[in-house]
Amino acid sequence: MAAATSDWRAERRRALLAGLLPAVVVLAVITLVPAVGLVVASLTPLSLLDPAKTFHFANPLGNYIELMGDRRFIGSVGTQVKLSAASVALQVGLGLGLALLLNGSSKVLAAIRSIFLVPMVLPPIVVALIWKIVYSPDISPMHRALEALGVPVRSLIANPDTALWAIAVADTWQWFPFTMLMVLAALQSMPVEPLEAASIDGANRWQLFRFIIFPYIRPVLVVCALFRLIDSFKAFPLIYVLTNGGPGTVTEVTNYYGFVEAFNFSYWGYGSAIATLILAGVFALSWLIARLGLNSHDGR
Amino acid sequence: MTDDSILLPRVAAYRNGAPRPLRLPAFLAGTGRPTVAILLLLLLMLPFLWLVQLAFRPADAFFSEDFLFTPTLEAFASLLEGSFPKSIANSLIVATLSTGLSLLIGVPAAYVLARWDFHGKRYVALWILVTRMAPPIAFTIPFYLAYRWLGLQDTVAGLVIIYLTFNLAIVVWLMQTFFATIPVALEEAAWIDGAGIWQTFRLVVLPLAAPGLTATAVLCFIFSWNDFFYALILTRTNATTAPVAIVNFLQYEGWEWSKIAAGGTIVVLPVIIFAVLVRRWLVKGLAAGGVKE
Numbered sequence: 154m155a156a157a158t159s160d161w162r163a164e165r166r167r168a169l170l171a172g173l174l175p176a177v178v179v180l181a182v183i184t185l186v187p188a189v190g191l192v193v194a195s196l197t198p199l200s201l202l203d204p205a206k207t208f209h210f211a212n213p214l215g216n217y218i219e220l221m222g223d224r225r226f227i228g229s230v231g232t233q234v235k236l237s238a239a240s241v242a243l244q245v246g247l248g249l250g251l252a253l254l255l256n257g258s259s260k261v262l263a264a265i266r267s268i269f270l271v272p273m274v275l276p277p278i279v280v281a282l283i284w285k286i287v288y289s290p291d292i293s294p295m296h297r298a299l300e301a302l303g304v305p306v307r308s309l310i311a312n313p314d315t316a317l318w319a320i321a322v323a324d325t326w327q328w329f330p331f332t333m334l335m336v337l338a339a340l341q342s343m344p345v346e347p348l349e350a351a352s353i354d355g356a357n358r359w360q361l362f363r364f365i366i367f368p369y370i371r372p373v374l375v376v377c378a379l380f381r382l383i384d385s386f387k388a389f390p391l392i393y394v395l396t397n398g399g400p401g402t403v404t405e406v407t408n409y410y411g412f413v414e415a416f417n418f419s420y421w422g423y424g425s426a427i428a429t430l431i432l433a434g435v436f437a438l439s440w441l442i443a444r445l446g447l448n449s450h451d452g453r
Numbered sequence: 454m455t456d457d458s459i460l461l462p463r464v465a466a467y468r469n470g471a472p473r474p475l476r477l478p479a480f481l482a483g484t485g486r487p488t489v490a491i492l493l494l495l496l497l498m499l500p501f502l503w504l505v506q507l508a509f510r511p512a513d514a515f516f517s518e519d520f521l522f523t524p525t526l527e528a529f530a531s532l533l534e535g536s537f538p539k540s541i542a543n544s545l546i547v548a549t550l551s552t553g554l555s556l557l558i559g560v561p562a563a564y565v566l567a568r569w570d571f572h573g574k575r576y577v578a579l580w581i582l583v584t585r586m587a588p589p590i591a592f593t594i595p596f597y598l599a600y601r602w603l604g605l606q607d608t609v610a611g612l613v614i615i616y617l618t619f620n621l622a623i624v625v626w627l628m629q630t631f632f633a634t635i636p637v638a639l640e641e642a643a644w645i646d647g648a649g650i651w652q653t654f655r656l657v658v659l660p661l662a663a664p665g666l667t668a669t670a671v672l673c674f675i676f677s678w679n680d681f682f683y684a685l686i687l688t689r690t691n692a693t694t695a696p697v698a699i700v701n702f703l704q705y706e707g708w709e710w711s712k713i714a715a716g717g718t719i720v721v722l723p724v725i726i727f728a729v730l731v732r733r734w735l736v737k738g739l740a741a742g743g744v745k746e
Binding site for chain 1: 486487490491493497499500504507516559561565568569577582583584586588590595596597614615618621622625649650651675678679681699700703710714717721725728
């Protein structure tokens, strides 16, 4: 009897392993191998013009040392920080506000909730085209409205002072639904009793939000902000279509600079070094999420 | 229908003898929130609706100030003449194949992760999370170099493979949460009756997980359909997908706004249709993809 059970156990193990293995092998080939390839390439001066230097490891840290003195790279990191901070703050704020607004029991609110999610599921390239139109004075609804109000402005994406903020607004429009969705889910799972008790004790709406609702949804907001922060490092279609990194390099974020080096100039080794640094940043933030995610889970 | 969170504090304040707060007329008090919400909805959707109306504008009224015009399908007809239909076909083929392949490989793995506690399981889960987080440019450079060497540049197969990098992670992550909600008792009954693990999986578990499976498939399809970055870099002319084709209108053929608007509208269509069809599950899927349940 015991032998039969252990036989069954062994067979079950084999069967389960057979189900897991293909995915693990495929994932390893398409993620681990390229990651190693990326790091190896970043240690070489590999480029289109000089294929002989493919496996040239004479100066392995050469690309990284050059990056530290590359003003365009340092500038791109600063641009990235500005864009990420602005768009994450805006979209978490807008998402939170809308979630609070839409969290009523009215039938109208329930019916329109899911329409707000549209920007998030649209193809990113269509979002970029939508905003290209909004920022093109001759066909834009925004420019028409401003003109009608007597305050004509010139194109926001052609102006170096506003271009980056114009992209942050477009990015916010695309991603506020994410925070809205997550906060709504949290609000709807929230127990009603503390709110009722506080109301009876005379708490006003601001106090209800500040002392009961906000502490409850804070972990969700933190996770949303971190997720969006990580994704903001990948911003590409908006910048590609709206400004192409310009005017000058004022909207060139690190990811975009890596793209330019690797695929416009074909400096693959140098581009790999930039991508490796972005990857390292993403790893660090993911690690932070994993820790915070566990904590907020235990806290409930 | 009045809302409790609005009503209760006022009632409480009134009971405590506080001065009566300023009140809106009754017909506004109940409808205030929905009205604000609808106005905001219109404002936020305006940029999108503007794109769609541009697609239907006749060429001579394109830059006109009039809001009224006779809708025309000219722009859509002109799209049919070029290579755009081929790009749409490429997009459909790539998205379908990539979705099918990632379900085939990912669903059994998700089941194993949901049901089997083994050493190192945490690391597999963490690895999958990191794959979802990794920036596309980190994959693109090595894939680009490898494809040059393997002859997979500008091919449908090449795109299908690189789309696995995000789709497989989504499938494993989402399906794991769906499988975890199915009670194990049913499977145990089947095992006692002598059914094998994968037989039980196919006949008992999979039918129960069907809604989750549909939602996951839709998400994979949408993510593949929506991709721009990989397709931009890994294709030239032969395997160009629709998003890249639209951007080509922007760059090589001057500013063909009506074609751009029409192309954008066509690319949005399947996404909207799918999203409406599986609305309920999509919301769950998007939420579960964001944080751990």
